Amino acid sequence: MLNMDDLKFDEKGLIPAVVVDADTKKVLTLAYMSRESLKISMERELCCFYSRSRQELWLKGETSGNYQHIVSITADCDRDALTVLVNRDGPACHTGTDSCFNDAVFVSENNHAFDLDALMELIAGRKREKKEGSYTSYLFEKGIDKILKKVGEECTEVIIAAKDNDRAETIYEVADLTYHVMVMLLEMGISLDDIRAELRSRHVIDHKVKQEKMTAAFSGEKK
Numbered sequence: 396m397l398n399m400d401d402l403k404f405d406e407k408g409l410i411p412a413v414v415v416d417a418d419t420k421k422v423l424t425l426a427y428m429s430r431e432s433l434k435i436s437m438e439r440e441l442c443c444f445y446s447r448s449r450q451e452l453w454l455k456g457e458t459s460g461n462y463q464h465i466v467s468i469t470a471d472c473d474r475d476a477l478t479v480l481v482n483r484d485g486p487a488c489h490t491g492t493d494s495c496f497n498d499a500v501f502v503s504e505n506n507h508a509f510d511l512d513a514l515m516e517l518i519a520g521r522k523r524e525k526k527e528g529s530y531t532s533y534l535f536e537k538g539i540d541k542i543l544k545k546v547g548e549e550c551t552e553v554i555i556a557a558k559d560n561d562r563a564e565t566i567y568e569v570a571d572l573t574y575h576v577m578v579m580l581l582e583m584g585i586s587l588d589d590i591r592a593e594l595r596s597r598h599v600i601d602h603k604v605k606q607e608k609m610t611a612a613f614s615g616e617k618k
Contacts (some may be wrong), residue, residue, distance in 0.1 A: 399430060403475040409445055412477040414487065416494075417466045418591045419512055423487035424495040426455075428477065433468075440465045442481060461485035482595070515577055515587055522581055534578050542582055545575045 404410050409427040416423055426444040428436065432452050435443040442455040442463040456462030463481040470477055488495040521531035534542050549572035556564040580586070 397470055397474070399433065401474055402433075402470060402477075403473065404430065405475075407447075409447070410475060410477060412442075412444065412468075412479050414442060414463060414479045414481055416487075417480045417482050418588075418595075419510070421494055421512075422496055423463075423481070423483065423493070433477075436465060436479075437468070442479060456484060459485065459489075461487070463487070511573075511577075512587060514574075515581070518574075518577055519581055531578065534575075535582065539579075539582055542575065542579050546572070546579055549575050 402410060408429050410429075410433070412426050412428045414423045414426065415421065426442075427447060428443070429445040429452075432443040432445045435441075435452070435454070442465060444453045444455060445451070446453040462484045463479075464483070466480040466482060468477055468479050486493055488497075518531055521529050522535045525532040525536065534545065549568060552568040553565065553572050556568045577587075580590070
């Protein structure tokens with residue numbers, strides 16, 4: 396584990412910090428930290444930056460309520476830049492968007508990125524604006540009963556593929572199930588963030604239970 400003296404701050408005593416959403420891995424913002432703001436960030440587990448324009452410390456969320464809870468801070472190989480993994484309470488950008496990085500400069504026609512959030516937004520688009528010939532729009536038109544029927548069918552297909560120990564087919568059917576579950580979530584007004592929050596709460600509980608068991612075991616050994 397590095398300490399602060401291992402880091403290389405620039406001539407103004409600052410180090411760039413790239414803030415990344417712990418769930419989506421999306422880059423939220425680029426800010427700067429001084430030794431003091433980094434110390435505060437680690438002590439409070441909240442992002443505290445140094446504002447170069449105002450030349451003062453800046454605790455993210457102090458006025459907006461959009462705090463960024465730090466999961467980890469990692470230095471690059473040269474130790475002159477940081478990546479800060481966070482769980483956020485709200486938008487990262489002062490404009491109200493999730494990320495400060497929204498204006499495309501170049502988009503390749505040959506190379507494509509994929510993530511579940513982008514797929515969720517695509518499915519949501521088919522719900523907002525029905526498209527003729529779209530299977531997704533068809534499901535939304537038919538409603539929750541049809542959607543649930545498809546979820547049930549895909550669950551069965553997953554079980555059959557896994558029971559046959561067919562890896563390729565299992566992957567294929569799990570992908571189908573994932574898509575139909577996402578349609579169901581949107582129909583019910585449930586977001587991926589809602590699911591992430593639930594899973595995160597379970598992870599925290601599991602972590603605490605694990606710590607308690609280790610503490611109990613250690614205490615028993617001491618006795």
